Amino acid sequence: MKDLVILGAGTAGTMMLNKLVRALDRSEWRLTIVDKDxxxxxxxxxxxIPFGMYNEGDVTRPKEDFFPKGTNVIWDEVTRVxxxxxxxxxxxxxxxxxxxLLIATGTTPDPEETPGLHGDLWYNDIxxxxxxxxATRLAKxxxxxxxxxxxxNLAESIIxxxxxxxxxxxLADAYFTEKGMRDRVEISYVTPLPGAFTKPKATKVLGGLLEEKGVDVISDFYLMEVDEDAKTLVSYDGQEVPFDLLVSIPVNKGAEFVEASDMGDLDDLNFIPTDKHTLKAKDHDNIxxxxDATNVPTSKAGSVAHFMGDTVLENILHHIHGEPLEPSFDGHANCFIETGFGKATLIDFNYDTEPLPGTYPLPALGPMKLLKETRLNHVGKLFFRWIYWHVLLTGRELPVTNQMSMVGKQPDAVVAN
Known part of the structure; x- marks a missing residue:
């Protein structure tokens, strides 16, 4: 009996467990999944949750509900590989x-990485x-x-x-508007990025929406520390941004065991060196x-894990059969972006192509619009929760291509801000 071990039973690990159960001969392979939660x-x-739109029942389920029968489950923490x-x-x-070995241990916010962030103001004014x-404390x-x-504030760009x-x-702009107190709230978006997003066309659209909604964007701000006494963010170049209420996106880091393991030339954030097309660990043929555990240069998002899934499955099977790996993952990512007041926009991109205007997933018909606010995009965002629980986690196929398609996209279109 051979052993395939999955570390992490979050989105990616659970999805892959279900895919692998269907693909492997269970008389030859024992599948084990490890998670501490x-x-x-x-x-x-x-x-x-902070805006009262979802509650605990909307976002929580027992992990075992999504494991196939016969799976060897170990509830414990990995300390080293x-x-x-x-x-x-x-x-x-x-x-x-x-x-x-399949590593799917994700990434976790670490507020203690920034001096002053995780102090007396944490869960009081931060x-x-x-x-x-x-999220639940912020709602209160x-x-x-x-x-x-x-x-x-984004403490780091890799999140x-x-x-x-x-x-x-x-959503904060809409929330305070609907409460009749938007004129009493000054909203600032403080980011280390040069603009609202990392890609030019999307940055123009999203930055324009922020401006339209009266959100002040403070870019190229690299957070050094939080001065708790003055309630001020301080950057490495001496800029200061005061706050009454700080919503922080702390430094995101990979799992702690990675640092204690010989996983190759790591960065300071514990993301595992991974071939960006085959999704094999760079220094280890059977890992x-x-x-989110990878260091590949695409978004850390559930949609990306989904699009990675077939490449990982195919290449695990290729490895088992002694065949060359397929460099088939193209960095595909897509995300609905809530814009408030029952609308959302949508972006779709990969390693080589930035988010573009157009329709998705079909030309002309769509029905989703790219880089454009619509109510249907908002409905799509909300409906994805059902898809997540019933399709994505169970490893079933979605009616979209894993590799990014240019169908419906308009590369020469001029976007409005």
């Missing part, structure tokens, strides 16, 4: 041998919304907050769901990496 969170839904020995070490002292606890804060300077901070700004 038993609750599965629909993380895109955290965005809606020894790639040369094909061994995983767990916190209870147990070791797991593997023939193939909140995150990338965790369930942070917003219910009674009387206004002032609301600052949304999961890169559009979520923009969505928070748009594959998927989702």
């Amino acid at each position: 038993r609750v599965h969170y629909y993380q895109p839904g955290f965005l809606f 020894e790639p040369e020995e094909n061994v995983v070490h767990l916190s209870d002292g147990q070791t797991l041998n593997y023939d193939v 909140f995150d919304f990338y965790t369930f606890d942070g 804060k917003l219910e009674t907050w009387e206004g002032g300077r609301l600052v949304i 999961k769901c890169p559009v979520a901070p923009l969505e928070f700004a748009f 594959f990496v998927i989702g």
Whole structure:
């Protein structure tokens, strides 16, 4: 009996477990999945919790509900991987041998990386919304907050769901408008990026929407520390941004065990060196990496994990059969972006092609519009929660191509800001 071990039972790990169960001969392969937490969170839904749009029941399920029967499940924390020995070490002292290892351990916000961020003001006047606890505490804060300077700050540009901070700004504008207190709230979007997003056409559209909604964009701001006494963000070049309420997107880091393991030439954020087309760990032939745990230069988002899935599955099977790997992943990402007042826009891009205007997924028919606010895009965003629980996690196919298509896109179109 051979062993395939999956580290992480979040979006990517659960999806791949279901795909692999259907693809492998269970008389020859034992599948084991390891995770320390038993609750599965629909993380895109955290965005809606502070504004009273979602509650706990909308975003939580038991992880075991999505595991196929017969799966060997270990509830424990990984402390180290020894790639040369094909061994995983767990916190209870147990070791797991593997023939193939799939790492899907994601990324986690780490507010302690920034001096002053995780201090006395944390969950009093400083909140995150990338965790369930942070989102629910922020919801309570917003219910009674009387206004002032609301600052949304990205401590680092490499984060999961890169559009979520923009969505928070748009939804905050709508939330305070509907409460009749928008004139008492000054919203600032403070980012290390040179603009609202990383790509020119999308930046023009999204930056224009921020301007239209009265959100001040402070770009090229590299956060050094939070001065708790002065309630001020301080950048490395001496800029200061005061706040009354800070919504922070802290530094995002890969799993702690990665640093303790010989996983190659790591960056400071513990993301695993991964071939960006085959999704094999760069220094280890029998280790594959998927989702937010990789260092590939595309968005850390659930849609990306989904688009990676077939490449990972195919290449695990190629590896098992001694065949060359397929360099088929193209960096495909797409994201609905809530813009407030029941509307959203949509972006679709990959390593080589920036988000473009047009229709998705079909030419002319769409029905979704790219880089354009529509109510249907908003409906699509909300409907994705059902797709997530019932299709994506179960490893079933969605009616969209894993590789980005230029069908319906308008590369020469001029976008309006």
